[in-house]
Amino acid sequence: MRETAPRVLIADDHGMIREGLRMILTSHGIEVVGEAADGQSAIRNAAALRPDVVLMDLRMPGVDGVQATREIVREGSGDVLVLTSFDEDELVLTALRAGAAGFLLKTTEAAPLVDAVTRIAAGEGVLDPRVTRRALAALNEEASGPAAEPNGFETLTTREREVLVALGEGLSNARIADRLGISIATVKTHVSSILVKLEAESRTHAAALAAGMRR
Numbered sequence: 001m002r003e004t005a006p007r008v009l010i011a012d013d014h015g016m017i018r019e020g021l022r023m024i025l026t027s028h029g030i031e032v033v034g035e036a037a038d039g040q041s042a043i044r045n046a047a048a049l050r051p052d053v054v055l056m057d058l059r060m061p062g063v064d065g066v067q068a069t070r071e072i073v074r075e076g077s078g079d080v081l082v083l084t085s086f087d088e089d090e091l092v093l094t095a096l097r098a099g100a101a102g103f104l105l106k107t108t109e110a111a112p113l114v115d116a117v118t119r120i121a122a123g124e125g126v127l128d129p130r131v132t133r134r135a136l137a138a139l140n141e142e143a144s145g146p147a148a149e150p151n152g153f154e155t156l157t158t159r160e161r162e163v164l165v166a167l168g169e170g171l172s173n174a175r176i177a178d179r180l181g182i183s184i185a186t187v188k189t190h191v192s193s194i195l196v197k198l199e200a201e202s203r204t205h206a207a208a209l210a211a212g213m214r215r
Contacts, residue, residue, distance in 0.1 A: 168210025
């Protein structure tokens, strides 16, 4: 459990959306440390402020949200939670490869948004199937057809495969630990090993691969 509230940077080119997100988050005890109206500002502000989570719009002027995500993740400036629309599947797929830690629709209600921010700040991932359904299908097709196993799957241990399946179902570390009868620390160790073996960019990328296998 985190003892302090997550620190969040909001990146969106629409001022009203930023204000709405700020109101939702602050009303639930989450600290908004800054805002950005474009990708370049998001990169710069994330480097300066080191937020726990960056709420990232994908379509912004100049440097877009995908490139900003890639830079922020590469610099270790914060974990990125992408806010997207139904018509942005290709961008979602690209952001997944760039290392985004989670995806939510812009129409998501306050409670699941706050929950997602909290989970990502705690080192977990959030994968909204409504966002990524078609993106997962495209990702799976790239891996040589429907229900294809991701590269490196054969190197996973039995336990790691069980953890991977749970990731694909969107379970938290605590729920995976309860299901498998292991500690949360052990779950984290297995997740780290899975990322290395599957060459996944993030926990969410691994979850997407697992979800694609279930199609």
